[in-house]
Ligand SMILES: Nc1ncnc2c1ncn2[C@@H]1O[C@H](COP(=O)(O)OP(=O)(O)O)[C@@H](O)[C@H]1O
């Protein structure tokens with residue numbers, strides 16, 4: 008098969024890992040940098056050029072669209088879908104999951120538990136903040152990644168100037184209950200085609216509350232509880248993700264989903280769990296094209 012990885016980082020671990028696994032299975036693998044893709048509609052049909060070459064022989068794509076590139080990246084995936092190219096994540100799934108509030112709405116509708124979260128309404132700010140009482144408040148940008156865009160305020164008094172600043176900077180964000188009992192840890196679960204492939208627990212570094220590996224967190228392999236596994240699968244299904252990384256907090260009232268990533272990094276989790284996630288992704292494509 009002809010398989011393209013949509014990525015701006017040819018040398019990144021995730022890209023290289025997918026390339027290697029695809030080549031091992033005798034597929035023709037390519038990396039498409041979306042910056043060099045030209046999209047058009049001609050005579051009602053989607054047409055795609057990569058550099059100067061017309062693309063018309065692709066069987067499947069693996070989108071690895073970065074947060075800085077959501078609009079163009081998801082548009083490219085939609086174009087390929089219209090060209091009957093199989094994609095491991097749909098354009099709609101990329102868009103839905105990029106916006107944290109939208110994804111909370113979608114997964115909670117499907118019965119997935121999430122932390123108590125409020126979409127900020129600037130006209131009702133004081134009332135909204137009052138609902139947190141004396142508790143800490145998490146302030147979270149809708150499109151933050153790698154832990155950049157998440158702030159922990161000790162209380163309403165500390166939260167107020169932060170919220171006012173973000174509002175003045177025209178940022179979109181939510182307020183969220185702080186799950187203290189998770190003690191700076193969360194769970195990352197990789198789901199491929201409705202099956203859990205790997206799971207790890209991430210712990211934040213001293214003095215932080217964000218467990219992202221990009222923020223210096225550490226990780227170890229984890230055997231999920233039945234409930235955690237069920238929640239991860241339900242969240243992936245609700246957002247219609249063929250491949251995703253589900254982040255879960257272990258709260259006293261059970262597992263709560265924090266977010267679903269359409270482009271989960273593979274380095275941390277493949278090295279931590281020694282599971283070959285790239286191989287599972289290539290296998291998923293093969294089963295779907297048959
Ligand atoms: N409500 C919360 N309670 C406790 N910790 C949280 C909460 N929200 C986020 N965190 C911590 O911050 C990290 C980053 O938050 P997340 O919502 O996943 O944003 P990002 O997209 O930047 O990874 C999480 O992995 C978790 O460790």
Ligand SMILES: [Mg+2]
Pocket residue numbers: 153154219254265266
């Ligand atoms: Mg996260």
